[in-house]
Amino acid sequence: MCCAHGAALLGHGHPAVAQALRQAIKLGFVNSFETEFHEELARRVCALIPCAEKIRFCSSGSEATLHLIRICRGFTGRNKIIRIEGHFHGYHELIYIGGQPPPDKFPENRNRPYLESAGIPSEFANLIIPLPYNDPPALRQAIAEHGKDTALVILEPVNYNSGCILPQPGYLELVRQLTKDAGIILFFDEIQSSFKKSSGGAQHDFGVIPDVCTIGKSLGGGLPLSAFCGRADIMDMCKPIGPVQHSGTFNAHLVPVLAGLAFLEEAAKPGFYPHLRALEVHFHEGLDRIINDYDLNMVAPHHGARFNIILGRRTPALRYEDAFCHSRDVMLQLIRECWERGLYLHDYGGSPAHHGYSIQHTKADIDRALNVLADVLKAMKPVLKKPCASRSVTRG
Amino acid sequence: MCCAHGAALLGHGHPAVAQALRQAIKLGFVNSFETEFHEELARRVCALIPCAEKIRFCSSGSEATLHLIRICRGFTGRNKIIRIEGHFHGYHELIYIGGQPPPDKFPENRNRPYLESAGIPSEFANLIIPLPYNDPPALRQAIAEHGKDTALVILEPVNYNSGCILPQPGYLELVRQLTKDAGIILFFDEIQSSFKKSSGGAQHDFGVIPDVCTIGKSLGGGLPLSAFCGRADIMDMCKPIGPVQHSGTFNAHLVPVLAGLAFLEEAAKPGFYPHLRALEVHFHEGLDRIINDYDLNMVAPHHGARFNIILGRRTPALRYEDAFCHSRDVMLQLIRECWERGLYLHDYGGSPAHHGYSIQHTKADIDRALNVLADVLKAMKPVLKKPCASRSVTRG
Numbered sequence: 007m008c009c010a011h012g013a014a015l016l017g018h019g020h021p022a023v024a025q026a027l028r029q030a031i032k033l034g035f036v037n038s039f040e041t042e043f044h045e046e047l048a049r050r051v052c053a054l055i056p057c058a059e060k061i062r063f064c065s066s067g068s069e070a071t072l073h074l075i076r077i078c079r080g081f082t083g084r085n086k087i088i089r090i091e092g093h094f095h096g097y098h099e100l101i102y103i104g105g106q107p108p109p110d111k112f113p114e115n116r117n118r119p120y121l122e123s124a125g126i127p128s129e130f131a132n133l134i135i136p137l138p139y140n141d142p143p144a145l146r147q148a149i150a151e152h153g154k155d156t157a158l159v160i161l162e163p164v165n166y167n168s169g170c171i172l173p174q175p176g177y178l179e180l181v182r183q184l185t186k187d188a189g190i191i192l193f194f195d196e197i198q199s200s201f202k203k204s205s206g207g208a209q210h211d212f213g214v215i216p217d218v219c220t221i222g223k224s225l226g227g228g229l230p231l232s233a234f235c236g237r238a239d240i241m242d243m244c245k246p247i248g249p250v251q252h253s254g255t256f257n258a259h260l261v262p263v264l265a266g267l268a269f270l271e272e273a274a275k276p277g278f279y280p281h282l283r284a285l286e287v288h289f290h291e292g293l294d295r296i297i298n299d300y301d302l303n304m305v306a307p308h309h310g311a312r313f314n315i316i317l318g319r320r321t322p323a324l325r326y327e328d329a330f331c332h333s334r335d336v337m338l339q340l341i342r343e344c345w346e347r348g349l350y351l352h353d354y355g356g357s358p359a360h361h362g363y364s365i366q367h368t369k370a371d372i373d374r375a376l377n378v379l380a381d382v383l384k385a386m387k388p389v390l391k392k393p394c395a396s397r398s399v400t401r402g
Numbered sequence: 403m404c405c406a407h408g409a410a411l412l413g414h415g416h417p418a419v420a421q422a423l424r425q426a427i428k429l430g431f432v433n434s435f436e437t438e439f440h441e442e443l444a445r446r447v448c449a450l451i452p453c454a455e456k457i458r459f460c461s462s463g464s465e466a467t468l469h470l471i472r473i474c475r476g477f478t479g480r481n482k483i484i485r486i487e488g489h490f491h492g493y494h495e496l497i498y499i500g501g502q503p504p505p506d507k508f509p510e511n512r513n514r515p516y517l518e519s520a521g522i523p524s525e526f527a528n529l530i531i532p533l534p535y536n537d538p539p540a541l542r543q544a545i546a547e548h549g550k551d552t553a554l555v556i557l558e559p560v561n562y563n564s565g566c567i568l569p570q571p572g573y574l575e576l577v578r579q580l581t582k583d584a585g586i587i588l589f590f591d592e593i594q595s596s597f598k599k600s601s602g603g604a605q606h607d608f609g610v611i612p613d614v615c616t617i618g619k620s621l622g623g624g625l626p627l628s629a630f631c632g633r634a635d636i637m638d639m640c641k642p643i644g645p646v647q648h649s650g651t652f653n654a655h656l657v658p659v660l661a662g663l664a665f666l667e668e669a670a671k672p673g674f675y676p677h678l679r680a681l682e683v684h685f686h687e688g689l690d691r692i693i694n695d696y697d698l699n700m701v702a703p704h705h706g707a708r709f710n711i712i713l714g715r716r717t718p719a720l721r722y723e724d725a726f727c728h729s730r731d732v733m734l735q736l737i738r739e740c741w742e743r744g745l746y747l748h749d750y751g752g753s754p755a756h757h758g759y760s761i762q763h764t765k766a767d768i769d770r771a772l773n774v775l776a777d778v779l780k781a782m783k784p785v786l787k788k789p790c791a792s793r794s795v796t797r798g
Contacts, residue, residue, distance in 0.1 A: 010434040011651045019430035027423050027431065027657075034415035035423065036624030038406040065461035065626050066652045072494055080521030097647055098468055099496060124645035125476030127529060223651065228432030230461050230626055230652035249520035251493055255407045255619065256462045256626035261423075261657065 203310025599706025
């Protein structure tokens with residue numbers, strides 16, 4: 007239930023992707039220029055993603071956010087970025103700052119955004135304004151204070167990377183309105199959320215349309231493919247029309263492009279999302295029953311084919327620090343016990359991680375997973391019933 | 403003779419890569435974790451590249467330089483970067499500054515490094531120190547002035563991206579010595595030069611071993627694969643051993659890794675480099691003869707399976723500004739004329755671009771290319787004989 011961190015929504019070895027690879031062999035597989043397959047993929051994605059008037063492809067999610075941030079800065083002539091704590095937008099210096107500080111570094115994050123890796127020059131943090139998720143006053147204040155210097159507000163509409171934190175009713179609508187009023191680009195990072203619940207992404211699921219977004223993970227059917235897309239006037243900032251560079255030998259490589267077409271073909275089949283939805287309902291009904299029966303201090307929030315497990319609380323988190331109650335040590339024990347019984351959940355070593363299922367999973371697979379979880383959670387009852395030895399930080 | 407910008411050293415549709423793709427189909431093709439194939443690829447590359455004690459993989463060249471720069475900064479605790487004008491190291495904010503300014507922006511580049519794209523915050527240029535290539539006094543002065551704040555000296559040992567500018571005798575040795583003395587990491591960007599003349603890269607060809615390097619393009623047999631490698635103590639800065647993050651769902655994707663193994667297998671065959679060398683000699687003997695016969699004001703410097711065409715001068719350039727004599731308009735005319743006769747050379751819209759051949763090219767292909775070039779260059783004699791209407795900038 008790792009599913010390649012969310013990339014394998016078609017599972018492993020799906021015949022449609024195998025067929026795409028065979029087609030790639032026939033075509034010669036390396037071609038650094040656009041083909042009719044690129045055009046077709048662009049056309050199809052733009053028809054699915056509400057904000058997408060134009061689109062460009064890359065290999066990784068990090069590349070997509072990197073290039074799209076540059077475009078937002080070029081378009082607005084501003085450099086600051088308002089971002090949300092807990093949200094993850096790739097491993098690069100433009101945005102790997104202030105997102106997921108460890109609990110002991112969290113209190114100072116809003117004054118001095120946390121550098122999430124050694125080797126990032128500290129002055130880069132001057133351009134980052136981290137905010138709590140689902141906090142209208144904090145957003146209003148940040149835009150009032152920094153709006154004129156701010157190029158973009160970037161967020162994961164579903165914050166899978168810190169406990170599957172969902173937007174509270176009205177929050178995305180407010181972000182949409184305030185960014186529009188302030189001439190700030192609203193950037194949804196849908197690398198993970200795209201295609202997980204619907205082929206329109208979280209912007210479709212919640213009915214709030216950003217100016218631009220990134221998509222990825224499952225887009226390439228498991229092959230390395232990401233994209234950024236959005237309003238035509240913003241996308242036209244790219245050379246050769248505009249002054250912003252987006253280029254690279256391996257962007258939109260033919261092999262992932264063919265696999266991406268295969269993925270979209272599968273995702274468009276009438277049974278695709280109903281099957282994923284049935285798995286979701288079946289899994290969470292089962293897991294919630296186990297949590298309830300054993301009276302465990304844990305919760306499993308979910309959105310589409312991806313879910314998280316937060317230990318130490320019984321309701322979904324609303325913001326990053328709400329999940330500081332999650333004990334990594336206990337989670338690793340849980341994962342080890344599951345692994346020994348044939349169920350693989352992956353931990354990323356910090357915030358509560360995300361897990362999921364693919365179109366190839368069956369209800370019987372979910373039952374098997376639930377049986378393993380029932381065994382493991384029963385055995386771990388003493389530690390999972392305990393009140394949280396929390397390092398939670400209350401908002402100051 | 404574009405060869406996917408240098409990625410298709412095996413050409414298009416090579417059977418060894420096709421076999422790797424068939425193997426990928428059998429294995430299920432998506433797997434976000436290391437396999438025995440990753441281990442084998444790492445072991446083999448480390449045996450070939452002189453500086454490589456440890457290695458990590460990414461998809462693109464830009465990702466490789468991005469992550470390795472972060473590691474150099476983490477290792478040294480310094481942030482400045484000494485770079486060489488004309489050299490290209492990827493499309494990201496850490497280094498897409500001060501490399502290839504247009505001629506009219508060139509004079510101020512060393513005081514205010516040129517931002518090579520809109521959307522790059524100008525303060526990022528404060529960390530970049532651009533120098534002319536092959537200029538020992540400039541290097542000595544920069545290290546004397548900025549050495550204590552400088553994390554790395556980065557360069558393309560063969561500057562394919564601005565006219566195939568080669569290091570002059572003793573220059574790389576001097577860089578090696580001065581960086582060592584100053585505790586600065588010497589970073590060779592071998593994304594393009596790796597495997598082009600030998601499987602040890604330019605560091606092998608010139609006998610100067612950097613501390614770290616990036617490799618890519620042809621490494622994946624045409625599939626999206628890059629890597630960074632170097633001294634174990636520097637590479638160990640990465641998590642989980644050290645504090646620098648390098649991660650990503652699509653890094654070291656199984657499909658390019660399998661294709662990479664296929665590439666190395668081909669490149670290790672006894673006839674591989676002799677064949678490429680024979681093509682190189684044959685092509686350049688022929689092209690030089692044409693240039694000579696028609697008395698043209700152009701030159702085609704080369705290193706291994708990749709070459710450039712510089713218009714407006716008869717000797718190879720020694721530094722970036724030496725190629726300002728190159729007329730893009732005339733080059734585009736040349737490329738159009740060749741294209742119409744079945745020979746594809748690619749232009750990147752600035753500095754004199756690189757072209758090349760693959761292992762699948764034959765002497766007969768080279769003869770065909772030479773025949774086209776002879777026709778085209780003969781027809782263009784009037785414009786190519788002209789003295790250069792140069793916008794050259796003499797060093798101040």
